[in-house]
Amino acid sequence: MSLATGFERLDRRWIFLITALLVLVPLLWPLNLPLTPSVPVQDYHRTIEALPPGSLVLVSCDFDPASRPELEPMARSTLLHLFRRKCRVVVVCLFQGGARFVDGLVEDVARSRHLTYGVDYANLGYKAGDEAVMVLMGQSVVNTFPRDQAGRDAAGLPIMRGVRNYSSFALLVSLSAGYPGTKEYVQQVQGRFHIPIIAGVTAVTAPTLYPYLQTGQLQGLLGGMAGAAEYEDLRYERGMASRGMDAQSLAHVFIALCIVLGNVAYWENRRRAPR
């Protein structure tokens, strides 16, 4: 049996099994493969490093548990980074199913740093309206989010004193799993209100955002689990993303190998086919 017929007749369940093993084994016994932070990740890190202590930062966590493996490591690392830089953080969420999940995540990180709610950080929760909410925040953040996630009066929180609109924030961090997310923030907010934006996104959306990096509309970008792992590496952390990268790399090598073998089999079949 030739390679071509062998590969064509291969039961696809063998491919599933090998992929599962290649993911499972490095999770149990890490290989610690090296990581090299890419330029967009370095820019993301550098933008936060450049913030003066006390800066007010708006973090829009637009994702739900479905994107947890990619975006939770980014969100944790970013919040920790901002808090270590002594920045004050205001969190909002435009994903309906994500507000409670994001709240738990923010509280978990804040608790680990012994921060005070309403002073060092606030979570204004979810608001329906997608792009309209983004534009409304450009007029008044407190009018757009009159109450925080727990139902408290947002204007009464010490961190919100003096906050008017985007001009009150030094940076907007968009952590997004799709629509509405980073693309909409660039379209509706960056062009209108000229606030610097950095973004952490799922790998699927990352390629659509590279043009915004090239034009400077985005200052930095974390794309998928690899971006999150590179960011953790820059921060000398070994978090969830770094622990998953060995499995990610092995699975990618296997899939690339399958693509090459598939193409070889295709060409061999084509060569043998009667003309």
Add this chain to the structure above:
Amino acid sequence: MTLHLSTDFGVWVAAALTLCVFSFLYRDNPFYRFAEHLFVGVSAGYYIVLSFWTVIVANLWDPLTAAFDGRHGAPLAVRLGDYRALLVLPALLGLLLFTRFVPRIGWLARWSLALIIGVYAGLKTTGFAQSDFVAQVHGSIQPLWTGHWGSSVSAVVFTVGVVSSLLFFYFSREHRGALGRASRLGVFFLMVSFGAGYGYTVMSRISLLIGRFQFLLFDWLGLR
């Protein structure tokens, strides 16, 4: 490495459902179908309840009851900065959407749809024109010689890629001769872009698999 099985009932349910979904990789079976139907049903119910509390109650009912509780004088005597009483209008427009169920007055829903489409078309058009058209054209105009070989080569490749890809989408003339060669070059650049997109998509899907395995190994089985 030791086993510390989770004592959380929710984790056990999630683990069982994860295994039910994974069983589809072997072949379609009743466990997979049970998990699939359960997911669809629970998701629909969950999002209906969530929409009621996070959209209708938070954005309409609470502000309206606050406006009409009598503490701010006459409810429709709108004070500067407090326009909550005017939420009666979007509430009315929202109700008009349901007139679609009564064919005789179904046309009333068009008023609400017209407003929704008008607002979002306006927002999208201006945002897109500024960020995806003007800013991208501006960003694409760059010097070919920057004083450094590396960045100059990159600028030339970038410019050739932009022009040839644009020519591929020029359909007012047959793609022959110089235009044909340029558009064929554009196809190569488009293929590189599709390849990058595919690679990132694979990464996303494998990340989801890793996330599930991390849950099974560490949250459920508690392997340490």
